Amino acid sequence: MTVATQSLGRAHRPSTLADVLEVVLDKGIVIDIYVRVALVGIEILTIDARIVIASVDTYLRFAEAVNRLDLQSRDQVTGLPGLVKSVSESGPTGKAKGAFEDIKGAAQHVAASLRGDDEPDRAEVEASRAPAHGGSRDLPPGRTGPTDRVAARPAARAGQRS
Amino acid sequence: MTSAAASPTPSPGPQPARPSSLGPPETAARAPDSFGSPAAQPDEPALFLHCVVRAEHQLPSPPPLGVGEPAQPVRLLRAGPVAAVASPVTGLAVVGEQEAQRHLDLLVELLDGGPLLPLRLGSVAPDEEAVREEVLTPAAEELLARLDALDGLVEVHVDVDEDAMTAVRAAVDDDPRLAAAVSAGGPGPDDIDARVALGERVAEAVVARRERQADALLARLRPAALADAGRGRMGGPEDPVLRWAFLVRRDDEPEQHDLRHFDQAVEQVRREHPELVIEYVGPLPAFHFTTGYEPAGAGGAAETSRWGW
Helix, strand or coil: CHHHHHHCCCECCCCCHHHHHHHHCCCCECCCCCCCCEECEECCCCCHHHCCCCCHHHHHHHHHHHHHHHHCCHHHHHCHHHHHHHHHHHCCCCHHHHHHHHHHHHHHHHHHHHCCCCCHHHHHHHHHCCHHHCCCCCCCCCCHHHHHHHHCCHHHHHHHHC | CCCCCCCCCCCCCCCCCCCCCCCCCCCCCCCCCCCCCCCCCCCCEEEEEEEEEECCCCCCCCCCECCCCCCCECEEEEECCEEEEEEEEECCCEECHHHHHHHHHHHHHHHHHCCEEEECCCEEECCHHHHHHHHHHHHHHHHHHHHHHCCCEEEEEEEEEECHHHHHHHHHHCCHHHHHHHHCCCCCCCCHHHHHHHHHHHHHHHHHHHHHHHHHHHHHHHHHCCEEEECCCCCCCCCCCEEEEEEEECCCCCCCCEHHHHHHHHHHHHHHCCCEEEEEEEEECCHHHCCCCCCCCCCCCCCCCCCCC
């Protein structure tokens, strides 16, 4: 799988919808005297959510990752890039962040147990409400956040169908 | 294509639209949309603008389909030395993912016919005259100069990422004190402050690793490009390693700032860095170099990086 992807060399277009949007949104020239020419509404959430500010949540996940280093043999880790590749193919913009999703999930369970909350589902729900808990601490890592939001929209499904 | 059936009334007038078997399809009176642009009233024919090209640009034959439902072939609207490529649309209210994808596909297709300047996604004109008067004529010389500057040049994107666990392991291994702290067992699960502190040190080590990686990658790729520019945030603890645009010549050139040599440079980097996931996309229109460019090494044309390159 990894080999196949790499042997493609250069893709002729971005592989995911999120990457297409990254290429075309807010790019291109605008002449500054438009009177009758207009910019119609862009019904696409912008991708600012990619800006993830390092936070306690981030650090906890890195600490959790370190714990996992101890648990995993090095052989397993060297095999990871191939695994990550397959993860990224299934998600819209998973890229190499697949493994980190697991870390995040683990960190959430840690956080839940710290609160004495034995119900993991509730921790997940809380973690998905990013704005309610201030800033970006609960955003998915890297590039996955905006895609998830875009993909949840009917228009996005229509776009991906074509 | 509703013009053939449209009656030659000078203005829509205050009366409600009269249903007519000859007229364009009318929808029931609807509430005003949230946007109020004069160019994009629902059910009014309009022109969705894609890019500016030189007047002599040859569209593929037959012309590719543009955006809209149903999609119609794009048209070339000339004014002096330049022209706009536009999709005739009716009732296009908002731009969604489908339009964005089609817009990009179209630009890539048109790139074969010569240089182009992408117009901002969502630019819509009410008619051809507005395109000529407001987009082409006022800036014709400037647009032509920019098009000429981009003749034969294309943009490629390199996105580099690394598996988080690989990055964490390597970053810890590179830092003896951090490695010692980790091998000592680290803080217990109940010591949340110590865990945050350890995580912060790991995150900083990962960031430092990403910056070194980005430096190394740019050092290998820049010699094969005419110019380059950052494409967004990167290098943070949860960001990609590199997200960069490079400007290259489409055809071979003696200085080797061309697509073929850049391909080779990317392949070489891939061989040297099996730990990295490198996405390489192109040729694309020169989105990041529409206002000209400075030679590689003199700084990106469109954005400065957070490291002040």
